[in-house]
Amino acid sequence: MSRGEPPVEGVGIAASLGLPNDQFATAWRAIVLPPDAKQRLARVAATTLRLRLAGIPFESLPLHGIILLVGLPGTGKTTLARGLANQIAVAASSLGRFSFIEVDPHSLMSSAHGRSQKAVEQLLREPIAESARRSPTIVLLDEVETLAANRSALSLDSNPIDVHRAVDAVLTGVDRLAREFPTLLFIATSNVPEIVDAAFTSRADFVYSFPLPDIDAREKILRDTVEAVAVAFPDARRVLEDGSVRRAAKAADGIDGRQLRKLVAVAIAMRKEAKVDPNLMSGSDLVDAVSQRESIQ
Numbered sequence: 001m002s003r004g005e006p007p008v009e010g011v012g013i014a015a016s017l018g019l020p021n022d023q024f025a026t027a028w029r030a031i032v033l034p035p036d037a038k039q040r041l042a043r044v045a046a047t048t049l050r051l052r053l054a055g056i057p058f059e060s061l062p063l064h065g066i067i068l069l070v071g072l073p074g075t076g077k078t079t080l081a082r083g084l085a086n087q088i089a090v091a092a093s094s095l096g097r098f099s100f101i102e103v104d105p106h107s108l109m110s111s112a113h114g115r116s117q118k119a120v121e122q123l124l125r126e127p128i129a130e131s132a133r134r135s136p137t138i139v140l141l142d143e144v145e146t147l148a149a150n151r152s153a154l155s156l157d158s159n160p161i162d163v164h165r166a167v168d169a170v171l172t173g174v175d176r177l178a179r180e181f182p183t184l185l186f187i188a189t190s191n192v193p194e195i196v197d198a199a200f201t202s203r204a205d206f207v208y209s210f211p212l213p214d215i216d217a218r219e220k221i222l223r224d225t226v227e228a229v230a231v232a233f234p235d236a237r238r239v240l241e242d243g244s245v246r247r248a249a250k251a252a253d254g255i256d257g258r259q260l261r262k263l264v265a266v267a268i269a270m271r272k273e274a275k276v277d278p279n280l281m282s283g284s285d286l287v288d289a290v291s292q293r294e295s296i297q
């Protein structure tokens with residue numbers, strides 16, 4: 001924790017910190033999305049805050065302060081969620097310093113049999129509400145399908161009734177918090193939106209679906225990764241200058257952002273020299289890393 005807020009602790013809390021935060025600012029810059037997508041998300045959050053703070057009755061404009069980020073694994077949702085939290089805190093700094101709480105849904109739902117519902121209720125009623133009472137707060141519900149699984153798809157045989165009750169607890173808790181705290185926002189992510197409970201999805205003020213990166217985005221991601229390597233291994237920079245990043249990006253159709261970044265490490269490992277030296281990476285290593293990946297799959 002830096003400056004101000006005491007850390008928030010308890011079952012189901014993975015992390016808590018004050019915003020702005022430099023690492024989160026880097027996360028915001030690192031994620032490449034179609035033009036205007038990031039700005040649009042930031043505007044949606046600002047709009048939600050503005051309208052809720054204006055005291056428009058919830059019955060007239062039911063804004064829950066939930067932004068839902070969905071898409072395939074490795075498309076940047078978790079990273080962008082942290083970056084977005086930071087952007088919101090910077091843009092709305094007139095409201096005071098923001099707190100950020102990251103929920104660990106797995107630990108909540110794996111609570112001993114019959115205790116998930118209580119764990120969820122306790123989390124929303126105590127640490128999250130207490131933080132929201134003290135300062136504007138952004139809560140990250142990463143992989144929210146764990147917490148708000150589609151109840152209609154849960155079989156009562158294989159899933160204890162407690163899971164159903166836990167999902168109910170999430171929904172009623174979020175409703176109550178939304179009415180009480182206009183400066184509390186949730187950013188939720190899911191790799192499998194089809195199994196998120198429809199009642200949760202319907203509470204989202206905005207749902208953004210992360211695309212796989214297109215050729216321009218792939219090129220930017222590869223460049224950014226090579227540049228990061230070149231900070232420590234300056235000769236790697238040569239890869240940026242011979243057009244090979246564009247060729248690799250073209251060949252990498254269908255590959256997500258996480259795998260693209262890893263391809264730079266794969267390219268470094270293409271060299272046959274006994275001692276690993278990232279300074280030796282060449283443009284053709286990068287192109288080869290993409291084409292060999294295709295032949296493995």
Ligand SMILES: Nc1ncnc2c1ncn2[C@@H]1O[C@H](COP(=O)(O)OP(=O)(O)O)[C@@H](O)[C@H]1O
Nearest residue numbers: 030031032073074075076077078079221257258
């Ligand atoms: N669109 C993207 N632009 C830049 N980097 C990306 C992108 N998508 C994923 N990455 C990188 O891949 C890694 C995993 O991203 P993450 O946010 O965990 O994805 P998700 O939560 O969608 O599974 C991070 O290092 C991130 O920077």
Ligand SMILES: [Mg+2]
Nearest residue numbers: 077078142189
């Ligand atoms: Mg994720």
